Amino acid sequence: MGTGLILVMVAACAYIIYQAARPRDVFRIEVEGGRATIAAGVVLPAFARDVAEICARNQVNRASVRGVVQGKRIVLVFSSSLGPACRQQIRNVWTSTGWKPPLSKPRG
Secondary structure, eight states, X not given: OOHHHHHHHHHHHHHHHHHHHSOOEEEEEEEETTEEEEXXXXXXXXXXXXXXXXXXXXXXXXXXXXXXXXXXXXXEEEXXXXXXXXXXXXXXXXXXXXXXXXXXXXXX
């Protein structure tokens, strides 16, 4: 086997491990021009509307908010366009409307 082929195989393995280990998005909300779109996953439309309103109040025209599973919770990950005050306002809304991810299959 050539060195190039070995490097390609190592890179492919590293990529597979990275994809398996990285936190999975539960949802992604994209805000552009004052409108929020649920771009991936499932989240309450009311939460997406609240995110759009908070961005408008804070004069943010373009942003994204992702929900990522971390342990037993869903944590929010923000784009860099959202400042600390805006992030906190979104977290406050999430606390009252968010949910925990299912950790195991329900027994039935």
